[in-house]
Amino acid sequence: MGGKRFGVLLCAEESDYVKKKYGGYFGVFVKMLAEEGETWDVYRVSNCEFPDDDEIGNYDGFVITGSCSDAHGNDVWICKLLNLLRKLDSMKKKVLGICFGHQILGRALGGKVGRAISGWDIGVTTVHLSSSSKLFASLKMPNLLSVIECHRDEVWELPPRVEVMAWSEKTGIEMFRHGDHMMGIQGHPEYTKDILLHLVDRLVQRKYIMDSYADEVKANVEASEPEREAWKKLCISFLKGRL
Numbered sequence: 001m002g003g004k005r006f007g008v009l010l011c012a013e014e015s016d017y018v019k020k021k022y023g024g025y026f027g028v029f030v031k032m033l034a035e036e037g038e039t040w041d042v043y044r045v046s047n048c049e050f051p052d053d054d055e056i057g058n059y060d061g062f063v064i065t066g067s068c069s070d071a072h073g074n075d076v077w078i079c080k081l082l083n084l085l086r087k088l089d090s091m092k093k094k095v096l097g098i099c100f101g102h103q104i105l106g107r108a109l110g111g112k113v114g115r116a117i118s119g120w121d122i123g124v125t126t127v128h129l130s131s132s133s134k135l136f137a138s139l140k141m142p143n144l145l146s147v148i149e150c151h152r153d154e155v156w157e158l159p160p161r162v163e164v165m166a167w168s169e170k171t172g173i174e175m176f177r178h179g180d181h182m183m184g185i186q187g188h189p190e191y192t193k194d195i196l197l198h199l200v201d202r203l204v205q206r207k208y209i210m211d212s213y214a215d216e217v218k219a220n221v222e223a224s225e226p227e228r229e230a231w232k233k234l235c236i237s238f239l240k241g242r243l
Contacts, residue, residue, distance in 0.1 A: 003036075003037030003038045003039065004037075004038050004039075004060040004061075004240065005038065005039040005040075005041070005058055005059050005060055006033070006034075006038060006039070006040050006041070006059060006060060006061050006062065006063065006239070007040075007041045007042070007043055007051060007059050007061075007062045007063075008025075008026050008029050008030075008040065008041070008042045008043070008062070008063050008065065009043055009045045009062055009063065009064045009065065009081065009084075009101070010024075010025060010026055010042050010043065010044045010045060010046065010065050011045055011046045011064065011065050011066065011067035011069065011081070011100050011101065011104075012025050012046065012065050012066055012067050012068065012100075013046070013067075013068055015198065015202060017198055018195065018198070021194075022195070025065050025066075025190075026040075026042040028190045028191075028195070029063055029065065029190055032189065032190045032232055032235070033063065033232075033235060033236055033239065035236075045077055045080070045081050045084075046067060046069065046077055047077070048076065048077045048080065050080060050081075050084060051084075053087075056084075056087065056088065056091065056093070057091070059093065060093075060094060060240075061093060061094030061095065061096070061239050061240070062088065062093065062094070062095050062096070063095075063096045063097075063098065063101070063239070064081075064085075064095065064096070064097040064098065064100070064101025064102075064104060064105060065098055065099075065100070065101055066098055066099035066100045066101065066150070066151075066188060067099075067100035067101075069100065070153060071100050071103035071104040071106075071107055071113045071153055072103075072107070072113045072114050072115075072153065078104070081104060081108075082104065082107065082108045085104065085105060085108035085109075086108050088182075089108070089109065089178070089181070089182060092179070092180075092181045093181060094181050094182075094238070094239050094240075094241065095181065095182045095183075096183055096184075096185070096235060096238060096239050097182075097183070097184040097185070098184075098185055098187075098188060098189070098190065099150070099151055099185075099186060099187070099188055100151075100153075101184065102155065102175075102176075102184030102185055102186050103151075103153055103154065103155055103184070103186075105178075105182060105184045106155040106158055106162075106173070106176065106184055107155075109158070109159055109162060109178055109182070110159035111155055111156070111157055111158040111159050111162070112155070112156040112157040113153060113154065113155050113156060114153060114154070114156055115152060115153055115154075116151065116152055116153060116154040116170070116171065117154075118170045118171075119152060120151070120152045120208075120209060120213070121149045121150075121151055121152070121168075121170045121171060122149060122150045122151075122196075122200065122203075122209070122213075122217045123148075123149060123196075123216075123217045123220040123221055123224070124146050124147070124148055124149075124193075124220060124221055124224035124225070124226050125146065125147060125148075125149045125168050125169075125170070125171075125187065126144055126145070126146050126168065126169075127144065127145050127146070127147055127166045127167070127168050127174045127175070127187065128143065128144060128166060128167050128168065128174075129141055129142070129143055129144070129145060129165065129166045129175075130163075130164065130165050130166060131143065133163065133165050133177075135165070135177065135234075135237075135238065136165070139233060139234060139237055141230065141234065142230075145166075145227050145230055145231065146224060146225065146226050146227050147185075147187030147188065147189060147226050147227070147231060148187060148188045148189075148191040148193070148196050148221075148226045149168075149171075149186065149187045149188065150188060150191075150196060150199055150200075151186060152208075154171050154172075154173065154186065155173040155176070155184070155186070156173075158173060158176055161178070162176050162177070162178045163176060163177045163178075164176050165177055165183075171186055173186070174186045174187065180241075183238050185231075185235075187231075189226075189228065189231030189232060189234075189235055191226075192228075193221050193226070196221060197218065197221060200214050200217050200218065201214070
C-alpha cells in the first residue's frame with residue numbers, strides 16, 4: 001500500500017515570480033508539509049478544477065490556500081468550494097485552511113466573514129495562543145508565536161462548538177478548530193519573508209495599498225522573524241493526526 005495522500009485546493013492567482021522561484025504556492029505548501037512516501041496533488045479550484053466526488057475518499061486530508069478573492073463573495077467556484085468543504089466536514093476529513101482558506105472554512109461551518117474592521121494586516125504579527133487548547137499543550141507550544149500575515153478580510157464570528165484557538169491585537173479569530181478534523185489559521189505559516197515582500201510590491205502596483213503603508217510593512221518585516229518551524233510542526237501534527 002502507498003503512503004498518505006493529500007490535496008491542495010489552490011485558490012490563488014500566482015505570479016510568475018512565485019512560479020519560477022518556488023514552483024507556485026503548491027510548491028510552497030509541499031515544501032512545508034510533505035514527507036517521504038506521501039502523494040500530493042493540486043486542484044486549481046479558483047479555475048473551477050475540483051476533485052470528483054468519488055476521488056475525495058482517497059485523500060487523507062486537504063489544505064486550502066490563500067487568495068486575492070473575498071471569502072464572503074459568491075463566485076461560482078467559491079460556492080462550489082463551500083459545498084465541498086461541507087461534504088469534507090460530514091466525512092470528517094482533515095482540512096487545514098490558511099488565510100482565505102481559514103475564512104472560507106469558517107463560512108462553510110456557519111460562521112460570518114467580511115472585511116476586517118481594522119483594515120489591512122500585513123507583516124509579521126504576534127499571535128496569542130489559547131492556554132486552554134489541548135492541541136497546543138500536547139505540542140508544548142509557547143503562549144505567543146509570530147507569523148506572517150497578509151489579509152484585509154477576517155472571520156467575524158464562528159458558530160457554536162467551534163473553538164477559537166488564537167487571537168492578535170488586530171484580529172479576534174486568528175485560529176480556530178472544529179472537532180479534530182478542521183482547523184483554520186489566518187496567518188501564512190508557509191510564507192517566507194521574500195514571498196511577502198514580493199506580494200507587498202504587487203499590492204502597491206494594483207493600488208490595493210499605499211506606498212507609505214508598504215514602507216511601514218517592509219520596515220516591520222526587516223525587524224521581525226516569523227517562527228516558521230513552530231508553525232510547521234503545528235500544521236503537520238494537525239494534518240497528519242499526530243496528537
